Amino acid sequence: MTVHRIALRPATHADVPLLERWDHEPDVISATSDDPDMPKAFGDLYWPDELAMQSTVYEYFIAELDGRPVGAMQIIDPHLEPTHYWGEIAPNLRAIDIWIGDPADRGKGYGTAMMRLALERCFADPAVTGIVIDPLASNVRAHRFYERLGFRPVGRRMFGDDDCLVHELTRSQWQAR
Secondary structure, eight states: OTTTTTTEEEGGGGGHHHHHHHTTOHHHHHHHHTTTSSSSTTTTTOHHHHTTTTTTTTTEEEETTTTTTEEEEEEEOOOOOOOOTSSSSOSSEEEEEEEEEGGGGGTTSSSHHHHHHHHHHTTTTTTEEEEEOBTTTHHHHHHHHHHTOOOOEEEEEETTTTEEEEEEHHHHHHOOO
């Protein structure tokens, strides 16, 4: 799939060094934690294990601009995925996490293109009724980004120590756009 010269491909073990490098970018860290002393994004996540867990309900993708990696995303079925991060949640939803790795690639529309590709991918399954996201409540920039894409806030929720403002985009909202 390609939009705005952005294509998504499945993440592989060969992407581990890239993902680990991006985990140390200050903006990526601050998008994943309100802890100013956090040394890397995603806490103690270990990329080889994460990528090994991939399945039809738990997928990672690398976004490439003309073949050059610019970002990553995870798409999961929050009802079925093995970590149960979302806890009790309705079936037929998808959850998305997205990040742009290098600072030079931010603010250029790549995230929007990535999200459009992800939304198309998720809603290609007729059973999917909506998509949920969980940006930190403090990440107002992310809230504006998701709301421009049609997501609507549904409420605050704690995920471990993370205070998040959950947003949702229903199939009908997506189709209306």
